[in-house]
Amino acid sequence: MQNTHIKLDDRIVSALERSPHFPKRNVRVEAIDGRVTLRGVVRSYYQKQMAQEVLRSIDGVAEIENELEVSWP
Secondary structure (H helix, E strand, O other): HHHHHHHHHHHHHHHHHHOOOHOOOOOHEEEEOOOOEEEEOOOOOOHHHHHHHHOOOOOOOOOOEEEEEEEEO
């Protein structure tokens, strides 16, 4: 079962790295049994939403908890 989590984590990180909509270094991801939690800080509500949208298309993601905080510059 643990290998499934590692593969899902890898797919999530890869998808986030390909997205140009937010700074990856400020986003942390935790995936357990298809439930993905996003944590960190982004600069806009658009970036927060786009991070979540990227994950929706990944096989194995059943639920997304978006805990990203928006911090204005």
